Amino acid sequence: MNKLLLLFLTTASSLVNVTSFILPGLYYPVAIARDVARKPLPVLLQDTRLVIFRNGTNHVVTHSDVCPHQGALFSGTGSVDAGGTLICGYHGFHFCNGRFLGMPGAMTKRPRGFQLPLWETAEKHGMVFVRAPGHDGIRRHVHAAPEAEDGRFRCIRGARIVQQHHQVVTENVLDMMHISYVHKAFGNRVSPLPTEVKYEAMGDFAGKSSFCYRPRPGSLASLLDPPFPEVLVENEFFLPGTTVTRVSVAGFVKTVVTRALPINDGATKLFWEVHRNFFTDGVGLGDAVMHNLMEQTLDEDVHILRHVDARHREGPLQTKYDVTIKKYRQAVEHWMATTAGHFLTET
């Protein structure tokens, strides 16, 4: 078949915007749960300074990191005592779950008055998620891959800062063509094009592509007896920036979940989980191997992402293999249109 037939030449402008604000009402990942303790941790979410820490009942609290007295950062100067009271390091003002309790030597018995707006905070699936106050009408939950609840799977996780806009980072994970072309360990640069591409919408805010690719000669799949000619990939997205990539061959399943935290227009923190149902004995070695492979994969993606011009990422040469990215962009636009953009300000 003439490969050119697969191209859709577009006449529209090739400039694509990236959103400079977060999608209203949705939860964003901010930390791996095990990393959150009493110590106040800074989080930048689309340039908004937040602080997260565990309070006296071990719940995670999220509010502005900026002290409402003279602007000191709680995360840089402050501490949380055993009862969960946050104490600013500049003049010692005390706060409990965002409520002002008083100053050293002048504590109020019944604190009233000043309250830092709290961000809704959910601890789920080994992660901490937050969403901006004021979106009670919109109910959306965080997505977990079924593998996260399946005892046959083992999970490792980590995070990486990528110097690129979060939409571009998420789109990279939804880019079926680059898998074979960019990733040396499991790709196939000689014959990278996916086959049997199918896309299926999963409501207004999620979608799924499935496709096959031919493993590289010498890869695990090609060494199986009988050799597996094709690897099945399922690639899903869930707004605002969660992806699930499930790779299956001969009953072995490796599922990568990524969640993008927009730091600002030029930086993203990408949280990742890898679930596997093989190499689960001697977990230390298996974990180390999978960790290494994931870091190598991220290195390869980060190298490309550093050199993508976000405005031109929908050029006139679009192919059917770009379908998941396209649907993700449409879902973002649809969400923005139905909820109206909510520009973040310091809270």
Ligand code: FES
């Ligand atoms: S700046 Fe925080 S107590 Fe003064």
Ligand SMILES: [Fe+2]
């Ligand atoms: Fe990749």
